[in-house]
Amino acid sequence: MSRATEEFLAGxxxxxxxxxxxxxxxxxxxxxxEGIAMGMKFLxxxxxxxxxxxxxxxxxxxxxxxxxxxxxKLMTATPN
Numbered sequence: 709m710s711r712a713t714e715e716f717l718a719g720x721x722x723x724x725x726x727x728x729x730x731x732x733x734x735x736x737x738x739x740x741x742e743g744i745a746m747g748m749k750f751l752x753x754x755x756x757x758x759x760x761x762x763x764x765x766x767x768x769x770x771x772x773x774x775x776x777x778x779x780x781k782l783m784t785a786t787p788n
Contacts, residue, residue, distance in 0.1 A: 728743050
């Protein structure tokens, strides 16, 4: 059996990415959840990373995260 060409494999890669994008854009939250899981695995398997410095989306997400001091305060708080 002959080996698959780079062009063929790139086509499959593109189809998978398109399917994940469609799930992420679905109005059904279950599809979005599945798309996130598949997307994370797809990115991890393809060793695709991003840094806060180069990604506006990550910068916005980072701004929503509590600071270390806020986390420490929450972790040491006692319930009423």
